Amino acid sequence: MDREEIGRRSDRLLRQIGPLLGVEHGVVQGVVLTNLLAMFLANHFVEASEAETRKLREDLLSAHIEAVRRLVPVVAERFGLPPWEFG
Numbered sequence: 001m002d003r004e005e006i007g008r009r010s011d012r013l014l015r016q017i018g019p020l021l022g023v024e025h026g027v028v029q030g031v032v033l034t035n036l037l038a039m040f041l042a043n044h045f046v047e048a049s050e051a052e053t054r055k056l057r058e059d060l061l062s063a064h065i066e067a068v069r070r071l072v073p074v075v076a077e078r079f080g081l082p083p084w085e086f087g
Contacts, residue, residue, distance in 0.1 A: 021033075
């Protein structure tokens with residue numbers, strides 16, 4: 001799957017999921033997102049290598065955290081919310 005296809009598919013899912021989460025309390029949103037990320041990480045593993053699986057999951061989690069840090073200001077601006085720059 002190329003980047004364009006990934007973008008189209010993820011945009012479609014965000015349009016479907018966004019309204020569902022948008023009406024929920026922030027704590028509920030956090031729990032749902034935490035579970036989705038846990039499902040994502042659990043589904044990434046290296047057969048027969050606990051150490052490599054642990055590294056893979058740590059690397060993926062770090063990449064996600066960095067992506068979130070980059071996206072918060074963009075999303076905040078899009079929705080007219082207060083900016084939050086990470087240090």
